[in-house]
Amino acid sequence: MATSMDSSWSALIVDDDPAIRQSLRLCLEAERGRVQQAGTAAGCLDALERGRFDVVFLDLWLGSESGLTVLPEILRRQPGAGVIVITAYATYESAVEAMKLGAVDYLPKPFTPDQVRTAAQRVVTAGVLRRRLTELQDRLDETEGEINFETCSPSYAAFLQTAHRAAASDAVVLLRGESGTGKTVLARWMRKYSRRPEGPFVTVHCPMLSNELMSSVLFGHKKGAFTGAVADAVGKVEEAEGGTLFLDEVGDLNADAQARLLRFLNDRTYERVGEAKERQADVRLIAATNRALEDDVKAGRFREDLFFRLNVITLTVPSLRERKDDLLPLARHYLSFFERRQGRRHLTFSPACEAAITAHAWPGNLRELRNAVERAVILCPASVIEAPDLGLAPPRSTSTVELGADVSLEVLEREHIARVVARAGSYEAAARILGIDVTTLQRKRKRYGLA
DSSP states (O other), X not given: OOGGGSSOEEEEEEOSOHHHHHHHHHHHHTTTEEEEEESSHXXXXXHHHHOOOSEEEEESEETTEEGGGTHHXXXXXXXXXXEEEXXXXXXXXXXXXHHHTTOSEEEESSOOHHHHHHHHHHHHHHHHHHHHHHHHHHHHHHHHTSOOSOOSOHHHHHHHHHHHHHHTSOSOEEEEOXXXXXXXXXXXXXXXXXXXXXSOEEEEXXXXXXXXXXXXXXXXXXXXXXXXXXXXXXXHHHHTTTSEEEEETGGGOOHHHHHHHHHHHHHSEEOOBTOOOOEEOOOEEEEEESSOHHHHHHTTSSOHHHHHHHTTEEEEOOOGGGOGGGHHHHHHHHHHHHHHHTTOOSOEEOHHHHHHHHHOOOTTHHHHHHHHHHHHHHHOOSSEEOGXXXXXXXXXXXXXXXXTSSOOHHHHXXXXXXXXXXXXXXXXXXXXHHTSOHHHHHHHHHHTTOO
């Protein structure tokens, strides 16, 4: 079969004949499909409650009951599934009716293994293409402006080699590092080199979830589970079936969501909020955080057992100041992207501007650099971008300021703040070292041209 079937996919066979179910199962499992079976309409609906499927083979007659009566319910519960109707009583009228109800194919009995494989391939390939199109439409502009993974930094090249090896496994990966270092983009890059590159990539931004809805968003809920739950809802885990679930800032999950996530990581089972039915999901998990989870564990804010389950493979994404060799190539990459987006041409950085880019600490990492270049492309009227256009001060002719030198207190303070920010891990850490709050630090950085 074609390579589009090489990634993980799932099928449900609904037929009242055990021999037909068995022959279909063997055929589909030979193509690496994960197959479940049901002999009745009720069994079909129960299977749909417990898992997600890319393709459903539905018999036209289930005993004395028409399989077409359950077809609309299949599509209502799992809109992305492709239903292939199979029957020993093929007629033009029944085929037309099946297509009107939403079936994507019609397969008369007796069928050959090649016919089964071809029909399944068409459905799975179409689903892959739909997902790709949706992701491209959602992220086209954003992705073009994100970092690329070409690097001049030996240390970052070594990091990417390690990340590539981790991507090839199905192990849980915890991405750590400062805010703005590109953890989300790295997670997508790892998905590309994983065992499930064609599967969905579902992102959950944990800080954006309210405490009351965290578990519901992750695992779904049953109608009536809480005020406002007017219908059954599918969770992000179920949406990511066969693919990758990315939990951004996983340290912000509340206690209930942590407990449910721990159970899922332990045995790949979960329950929707308000429902006792156990479900299973085949999902690869990548989590990210810029927090010291060890401190959260000691403070009781994060479960120690969950931390250990997440900490299977930990990758600490290097900060931009650890990748000095990549600063100018990245800045030029962003300049080229935003130049095209804004319809401008022949923009360049002046030599003094490039020197300022190299000298700046970039505590906000890639996000700070990206935003600075975008702002300059939009607001700078000239074709040559200078350091102030990026919000940077031109590099001083003297590289050091010494105590007792003939300089003002303001110059001393500026130099001290710049050095502390450059070596501190974050604005919060720099503020603690300086003995001021973050707001005061930001105000001083702006005053001294360091912001």
